Amino acid sequence: MNDKIENTGEKGHTAQTGYVLVLSDATAQADYLASSILHHAEEKQDGPLCIALSGGSTPKRLYELLGSSEYADRMPWHKIHLFFGDERMVSHTDADSNFHMVKEALLKHIDIPFRNVHPMPVLEDPVKAAEIYQAELQEIYGFETLQKGKPLFDIVLLGLGADGHTASLFPGTPVLQEQEKWVSWSQPSDAPHQRLTLTYPAIASSRFVMFVVSGDSKTQIIREVRDENKPYPSAAITTEGELHWILDRAAGGE
Numbered sequence: 001m002n003d004k005i006e007n008t009g010e011k012g013h014t015a016q017t018g019y020v021l022v023l024s025d026a027t028a029q030a031d032y033l034a035s036s037i038l039h040h041a042e043e044k045q046d047g048p049l050c051i052a053l054s055g056g057s058t059p060k061r062l063y064e065l066l067g068s069s070e071y072a073d074r075m076p077w078h079k080i081h082l083f084f085g086d087e088r089m090v091s092h093t094d095a096d097s098n099f100h101m102v103k104e105a106l107l108k109h110i111d112i113p114f115r116n117v118h119p120m121p122v123l124e125d126p127v128k129a130a131e132i133y134q135a136e137l138q139e140i141y142g143f144e145t146l147q148k149g150k151p152l153f154d155i156v157l158l159g160l161g162a163d164g165h166t167a168s169l170f171p172g173t174p175v176l177q178e179q180e181k182w183v184s185w186s187q188p189s190d191a192p193h194q195r196l197t198l199t200y201p202a203i204a205s206s207r208f209v210m211f212v213v214s215g216d217s218k219t220q221i222i223r224e225v226r227d228e229n230k231p232y233p234s235a236a237i238t239t240e241g242e243l244h245w246i247l248d249r250a251a252g253g254e
């Protein structure tokens, strides 16, 4: 298993130029991702491995695997920091909360220092919540302006919605135009909750962006985003590092 894809020197991938890896099924996809994250955590020497977690249902299998007896005690959790790519503005105990999903699938089962887990705050005012999270990131990294070569995240995990959204970058929302802030908010038209989300520049400040997509319901949208570059929010995702589409065969199609 080549979990260290040699970089062709082609730094700075887009959603269209990233690598595609198709695994046989969702279990193999989770296995690949877990072993890849372990590899990156073991390799990283100049500080903690910083991962921005995706919400939604697809990555739950990965989180459960990382929290299972197969990985929980192998991962160097003391040198891993977990952030969130987006969050629903609901209580962290609400079943719709991404933090709740990650806590049930992963955090309850691993020995990770409390200070290494960075949930997005939930407030009545999403603008204030976004400002607080951005301030936390700026405090952690020690800079207030994104710097090429000093990516915020080693790995950003992203899902893909049937409408082409990713994180909480939804079609037609003002956050798609945000090029300065690291964290902002959105109110998707067809979703019940306001959301917090990393912005395009914050996601681009990464060594690896991994789109984790499974199921044949996503085959067409992947094709439209990656191959046809249709103007969906996910099609505008870039990274200063490498972008990987980690798909199961159902999503990857032929």
Ligand SMILES: O=C(O)[C@H](O)[C@@H](O)[C@H](O)[C@H](O)COP(=O)(O)O
Pocket: 054, 055, 056, 057, 058, 059, 085, 086, 087, 088, 098, 158, 159, 160, 161, 162, 165, 166, 167, 168
């Ligand atoms: O908070 C969220 O829901 C995610 O950040 C969102 O962007 C998700 O990744 C996609 O909607 C795909 O969701 P599924 O994995 O459930 O298809």
